[in-house]
Amino acid sequence: MLTDSAPAAIAGTLFIVATPIGNLDDLTRRAEQVLSSVDLVAAEDTRHSGRLLQHLGISKAMWALHDHNERERSESLLDRIDAGESVALISDAGTPLISDPGYVLVRAARRRGIRVVPVPGACAMVAALSAAGLPTDRFLFAGFLPARSAARTKALETLARETATLVFYESPRRISALLQDIKSTLGECREVVLARELTKAFETFYSGSVVDVLEAVNADPHSAKGEYVVMVAGATESVTDQVAVDADRVLTLLLTELPVKKAVKLAAELTGRARNDLYQRALELKGA
Incomplete structure (x- = not known):
């Protein structure tokens, strides 16, 4: 539904639109207005995002734009914007480009001189940090660490002396393995906070030493459900x-x-x- 609080989407513009990470009520009025008025929506998964648009009562042409086709499709998409169309980029959840596709598209748009407008909203990393109780004056977001333990351990080694709060994303399949590697690489006493199912009915935070958190995760029968934001206290001087x-x-x-x-x-x-x-x-x- 269009509102008087924000203008319609501007022709020849790429909008980077944040969508809910769980609770649909977290979509901003501005985001809904932009999605309603653009000519095209570029989505990481059109089936997944199609359900969001359907929930909002919005019917739009959609293009799939994901890791496997972003380089191939970006130029065609930007050609349409150059021709005067407005496009909204969304990911499956949260803010695009934060461990999601979109970097190639936005960089190419900037090089062409196309206007890129952020429409801020939900972001799992920021939401988790705001409630974690760890220092937020400095933090380092490293996205997803390597899937294999040897490569993951090597990545953690490079961060062992980092004094900023460390933030990662991880899947439920690898969360225990990641905690084990944090324990062996950064030490058993390093403070860790995990956030799972953010903004959803079973939102859960685990906090304490990495040993305590690992024990809590392994004991929780629901720990295999939902993506994780992993936050690790930085090293002391x-x-x-x-x-x-x-x-x-x-x-x-x-x-x-x-x-x-x-x-x-x-x-x-x-x-x-x-x-x-x-x-x-x-x-x-x-x-x-």
Whole structure:
């Protein structure tokens, strides 16, 4: 339904429209107005988003735009905008481009000089952080970590000394494995908050040390339902300083007996530090 509170969609414009992450009442009046008045809706999954439009009583032409066809379809979509049409980009839930498709399209639109207008609304990351009780003055959003444990552990190692709150998305299938890797890489005492089923009837938060949260998730018969926002307290300055000191001590001792590569490999296993960082430090120590 169009309202007098916002103008109709502007010709030749790409709108980035946030949609609800669960509760349909979270759709803003402006978002509904834009979806009602654009010429075309580009959606990650047209079947999923079609149900939202049907709920709103909106009938629109829709294009599928997802990870597998975004590069191929972006230029055609932008040609239509250049010709004077208005287009709304939406994802399955939340704000487009936040671990969702749209980057290729928006970047290409900017290069063409096409007007890109955000229509803000729900975002799982922001909603979770607002209720987590962790510091939000600085946070680092890393999206989905690698699916395989070895690659995931390596990614966590690079973040071990980060003092900002860490934020990830994870599927229910891998949440226990991710918590195990956080425990082994960042330490058993690292504070973790999980948010599941945000804005829905069974919204759940788990909080405490990673050991406590892992135990709670494994004990919850409903933990396999719903996507997760995983928030991890950043490292304290004292922890990062101690890790650096310990790494230097370990490297210094190993370098007296072993070649650099072997010393770095063992030091990475003992300290949890990334090999690339340790290799550079080993070269500095050996040179000194």
